[in-house]
Amino acid sequence: MPAIHPVAELYAEHQRWLLGWLRHKLGCQHQAADLAQDTFLRILGSRQGKLADLREPRAYLTTIARGLLIDQFRRRELERAYLESLAGEPEATAPSPEQRQLALEALMEVDRLLDGLPAKARRAWLHSRLDGLNHGEIAALLGVSVPRVRQYLATVARHCYELRFGTAE
Incomplete structure (x- = not known):
């Protein structure tokens, strides 16, 4: 059996x-x-x-x-x-229904790619890229310093780079 x-x-x-x-x-x-x-x-x-x-x-x-x-x-x-x-x-x-669906799928893909990052790093990147906010505005929204916002954005950039190209090791 x-x-x-x-x-x-x-x-x-x-x-x-x-x-x-x-x-x-x-x-x-x-x-x-x-x-x-x-x-x-x-x-x-x-x-x-x-x-x-x-x-x-x-x-x-x-x-x-x-x-x-x-x-x-x-x-x-x-x-x-x-x-x-x-x-x-x-x-x-x-936008047309087709454009809406494509945009929604793209947003879900971005969400999937950012999964696993700290919440504030995700929010900082989204405020930067989608809302067009500068570092000072993001810092005020998140209740952190401008250098911390820069660290968050660097973390997201590194995460995206590693997803695309792999780690340096």
Whole structure:
């Protein structure tokens, strides 16, 4: 008899529990089912070999699901902010639905690329690039010094460089 794949075993033992946990968090069966599926897909693409040694499978599943949930909320907030900014545009200059979708996808890609950076570094870069604020204005908004803003922007630049070209090692 062939061995059961570790992800299949994890799924069989904990999928219903995870679905219930997500349903409780989201209040929607369909969204919970989608997020549960995404959780197991994320596991399939990651550390499958270490699943056999997993001591707290539910804690592991909730950690992954919570991260996906946060990503989903961030995407929705990004979309809401984008659509809100479009609402102020005159009809003649408003982008087409296709242009809106492309812009939203680009914003989500930027958000994905900045993932993992400290929140203030992300905000500093977004204020600089999207809002066109100078270092002093960003410092005032974030409640930090101008040199700290420069450090944040350097951190983001280094992060983007490493994503594009890899690390120096």
